[in-house]
Amino acid sequence: MNLPRVRYSSSKGQFKIQQMVFIIVAIIILFGIVAVFFVSIKFGSLESDVEDLRKEAVFTQVRKMAGTPEFIWIASDDCSSCVDFDKVLMLKDRESYKGFWTDISLLKVSRVYPLYAAEECTTQNYPECNSVTLVNKGEYEAYESFVSLCRFDSSLKQKKCEIGKIIMGFEGVE
């Protein structure tokens, strides 16, 4: 059976479709570029924000050390940030506390203000000294947290608090 061959003039229609496709593709690309640009600006700081949040969590953990029985100032009514500096000095070089803070490479309590000429505290120069180092095992990544270093001042005949820091170092923190 011979069917009659019909020729359609489709070039105009094809051109129109082609034109439409080009326009759609161009618009999609344009909006795509805009979206990528916007997203990159919006989430550019996300990585540093995560890092900051992680550090804040570590600072909080370091601060918790101030609330442990070895550090806490109990003579005050309500001071969660107060550390008994006398007690910290007494812990230094105490045989029974050797190896007590496992997994900590550095544990140091330092005064921030006022600062004195002597850096490390001993029973001879205390309280006119700046820091008490309880643990120092070499390599670590250190984190610090602000606390109040309190002691009884015999000249003032009252408690005296000064701003200080608890510095903790951990080995191999990723």
Added chain:
Amino acid sequence: MIRRKKGQEEIVGFILIVVIIAIAFVVFLGIKLRNPEPAQRESEILYQFIESSMEQTTDCAIRENSKNLALNELIRECHSFNNTCFNGEGSCAEAEKTIRNILKSAWTVGPDNVYKGYEFNAEYHYNLSSEINERFISIAEGNCTNNFVGNSYFIPEFPGNIVVQAKLCS
């Protein structure tokens, strides 16, 4: 000839749309980048700093043989009575001096440092929703732009609160 003209018109229309979108985008981006919103983030370490510094024992005792005030008590004294300390210094001046010394010791700021500047303010808020705040201590050092971390600490003082705010600018 007519067909070609029609095609040209369509291309011109398309280019016009693209140009309008591009201009709108550039204008939006320009406004967004020119006036960036202050990027304050709450900082745990700053809260710890303010809380700990409020316990600092100052050189100010109001009367002979009375106890030396802690910084939060001195700030309260400065706001409510502004009495003179026994050493002759005004309570507000003594509070400001102590805060300045603490800030200077705790944070190193400058163009070459991580932190470019800091601000420390103490304001009295009659209530938390109140728009009228009375700022009575204001200390600033270095250059503070819109990129900073900050935190606040409340000292109750009837009928409102003294709000101590600190900002660290990077």
